[in-house]
Amino acid sequence: MKPEFIDTYSALQEFLTNLPLPKAGPPCLYVDLEGNDLSRQGTLSLLTVLVVPRNTVHLVDVTTLGQAAFGTADVNGQTLQSVLESEDIIKVFFDIRNDSDALYSHFGIRVAGIQDVQLMELAGRSGSKRLINGLSKCIEYESSMGYEKKREWREVKNRGRRLFAPELGGSFAVFDHRPLTPEIIEYCAQDVQLLPDLRNVYRRKLCDAWWKKIAEETGARISLSQSQNYNGKGRHMTLGPPSWSHWAPTAAERNSRVLLEQEDGHRASEDSIKAETASAPPKSPHTDSTAEPSSSGAVQSEIGVIGRALQQMMQQSAGASSDGDEDDRYGGFSSSRAYSDSDEDGTGPDLTACDKECGYCGRCMY
Numbered sequence: 001m002k003p004e005f006i007d008t009y010s011a012l013q014e015f016l017t018n019l020p021l022p023k024a025g026p027p028c029l030y031v032d033l034e035g036n037d038l039s040r041q042g043t044l045s046l047l048t049v050l051v052v053p054r055n056t057v058h059l060v061d062v063t064t065l066g067q068a069a070f071g072t073a074d075v076n077g078q079t080l081q082s083v084l085e086s087e088d089i090i091k092v093f094f095d096i097r098n099d100s101d102a103l104y105s106h107f108g109i110r111v112a113g114i115q116d117v118q119l120m121e122l123a124g125r126s127g128s129k130r131l132i133n134g135l136s137k138c139i140e141y142e143s144s145m146g147y148e149k150k151r152e153w154r155e156v157k158n159r160g161r162r163l164f165a166p167e168l169g170g171s172f173a174v175f176d177h178r179p180l181t182p183e184i185i186e187y188c189a190q191d192v193q194l195l196p197d198l199r200n201v202y203r204r205k206l207c208d209a210w211w212k213k214i215a216e217e218t219g220a221r222i223s224l225s226q227s228q229n230y231n232g233k234g235r236h237m238t239l240g241p242p243s244w245s246h247w248a249p250t251a252a253e254r255n256s257r258v259l260l261e262q263e264d265g266h267r268a269s270e271d272s273i274k275a276e277t278a279s280a281p282p283k284s285p286h287t288d289s290t291a292e293p294s295s296s297g298a299v300q301s302e303i304g305v306i307g308r309a310l311q312q313m314m315q316q317s318a319g320a321s322s323d324g325d326e327d328d329r330y331g332g333f334s335s336s337r338a339y340s341d342s343d344e345d346g347t348g349p350d351l352t353a354c355d356k357e358c359g360y361c362g363r364c365m366y
Helices: 009-017 080-085 097-107 117-124 135-142 147-164 182-203 208-225 258-264 267-279 294-301 305-320
Strands: 004-006 029-034 046-051 056-061 091-093 114-116
Touching: 004 009, 009 056, 009 080, 029 097, 029 182, 046 182, 056 182, 091 182, 097 208, 114 117, 114 208, 117 135, 117 182, 117 208, 135 147, 135 182, 147 182, 208 258
Parallel strands: 004 056, 029 091, 091 114
Antiparallel strands: 029 046, 046 056
């Protein structure tokens, strides 16, 4: 699909006004960020959003709009910042850490309501959970795409990387050049379109106990990314939460999927949103905001069951573990903890998490 490029206030207002934002059921928004060294030291250049009910991709030009990209309000007073900070509106990312770092450091945005697909993959994995995987490795080995689609995905990925990857003679500055090249636009749009499929693949492997662990660790990642000493580059970024390596749900916990099934129970509502948005004409920013489709309004009025239940469980867990080790609560990603050049068995550094473009180990300069 051809992405919509948003680089004016009016286009941003229309995008916000037309966003479906149900507070129950499967998430509607899948988000990815790009920049020149995306972090507190670099820039945040583009915000890509996949809107699932409409199957549309939108690229918000942060370089051009600056602070207005997040502060511009629609007719209901809603901004992109308020959407990103809402606990009730679920946004799906792949590895929230550096995205959260850039959003908080440059624009003061404290993300909430986040689901992290990278942690879903790790939780559902049957093998070792010592190292996390990058997005490319997940797509390559676990996406349900057919051979031809994966070949096209690789070609788009490689065309983009040749423009921005330093080891290939490119520069991350291309994300701030205007106009953007078609290759960069295509590169930005394609990965976010594959996140729903990956999320579904991993989610089928999970139980409520792992869902709770994912929510806790996502919160820990966000807290750490906003801390003064956060370092988003280095081999320590390849490590999974230490407490996950030797933990497993009990037999009873493995069979419990109440929280997950509550989301499944709202899929009929999501299907009705898709049907209505496909048949209804797009809403103008000046349209009366009270004229909402009946089923969409019903979804908006539903309680965010999963989010609230998880929040309650996390609060109880936090009270029980408040005296625990700081590094363990933050998933072991403290910047003060060095990644040793030798593994426990003395065989040297394990870089199996590296997919040559993950940005973690520094070996590829990306």
